[in-house]
Amino acid sequence: EQFIVDCTTIAKNFYTTCGSYTTAVSNITATTGVNVSCSAGFNSTTCPGTMYGSTCVFAHKLCVTCSGSSTVRIRVQSNGLPLFCPFTPSILNEQDIDFEVNFNPTVSVNSLNQNATTTAALSQLLCNIQTEANAPTSANLVSYGTQLTTVAGVSVDGVALMNVNSANDVDPFYPTGGNPTESVDACFGHPNDHYVYHYHIASGCALNPPSGTIASCTGTPSCSSSVATYSISLYNSYRTLTVIGIAKDGHVVYGPYDSTGTQVTSGFDICNGMFYNSNGDYAYFATQTFPYMTGCFGPGNYPNVSVNCSSNAPSSYTKSKYAGHAVSTFSSETLVLVYTITFLMTMVTLKQ
Known part of the structure; x- marks a missing residue:
């Protein structure tokens, strides 16, 4: 059973601008937000806000709220713009990302949402930019904003967490088949054809927004030499269980x-999800291998096969030590009934 306090604890990790964790706004784009001023890198065509001379000023807007009692719901409303100045020669537009979903729904390793056992099946699932267009029915996903089928979730800074694949349905950073590597900035963000700024891989900039003008990844030696390694390195100051987003x-x-300060290099399934505590809670983790954050909506299985769309994918998957833990879903009414039946059976035994 999920409690609203657990939901609001997660919500408080987001850089929200609406002033409440329990009351959603009617339209996130109509709110005030927090202004970000970029003195370079934008012009009147590419600026997602207003140009004042050579300075682009746009507003970061984000609201994350929780509601419900027996079934806790989390609603995420974002205009998709970060708290820093991206490096992009392309157009960025304000978005209307707005969805509501059951918070941390109970799942089990014995009831998988995804079960790909061959290279072909795993590649068909994970090498598809549309894989996360819809969430499992247990999530009860409702979208109120723009239908962005390639969005898998939202980062703590309001930026869209895009499905891991490029438009060519391959790893954007370690592609196969002669496909090109996608260009991103040093925060691992870039816009797509619909002008949505997004991440395919975990970005430390979401937790610690850089000031001033950032460079491109290719213009940052440690980034260009290894995107995957550089991504993890930006979390050196966050070596504990750290919320970086919410999936759809x-x-x-x-x-x-x-939570022990150990880098996650195993224990996750094909979706990059892991049962990570003794309660049997399931979450996605940022990793150094494809699909980096989330590649599908789990839980998934643990095959000894890899995908054909990435040269940086695991060759096999292993369960965490918590994968077999059962999650208690008994309500207080159920427990009372159990105790009553036990008491009556005891009384019958004593009378005999």
Whole structure:
């Protein structure tokens, strides 16, 4: 059973601008937000806000709220713009990302949402930019904003967490088949054809927004030499269980370290999800391998096969030590009934 306090605890990790964790806004784009001023890198065509001379000023707008009692719901409303100045020669537009979903729905390793056992099946699932267009029915996903089928979730800074694939349905950073590597800035963001700024891989900039003008990834030696390694390195100051986003299926997305300060390099399934505590809670984790944050909505299985769309994917998957833990879903009414039946059976035994 999920409690609203658990939901609001997660919501408070987001850089919200609406002033409440329990009351959603009617339209996120109509709110005030927090202004970000960029003195370089934009012009009147590419600026997602207003140009004042050579300075582009846009507003970051984000609202994350929780509601409900027996079934806790989390609603995410974002205009998709970060708290820093992206490096992009392309157009960025304000978005209307707005969805509501069951918070941290109970799932089990014994009841999988995804079960790909061959390279062909795994590639068909994970090498598809539309894989996360819809969430499992248990999530009860409702979208109020623009229908962005390639969005898998939202980062703590309001930026869209896009499905891991490029438009060519391959790893954007370690592609196969002679496909090009996608260009991103040093925060791993870039816009798509619909002018949506987004991440395919975990960005430390979401937690610690850089000031001033950032460079491109290719213009940052440590980034260009290894995108995957550089992504993890930006979390050196966050070596604990750190919320970095929420997926469209209601599960939390965490950074690359667990609660013991250990980098997550195993224990996750094909979706990059992991049962990570003794309660049997399931979440996605940032990793150094494809699909980096979330590749499908889990839980998934643990095959000894890899995908054909990435040269940086695991060759096999292993369960975490918590994968077999059952989650208690008994309500207080159910427990009372159990105790009553036990008491009556005891009385009958005593009378005999």
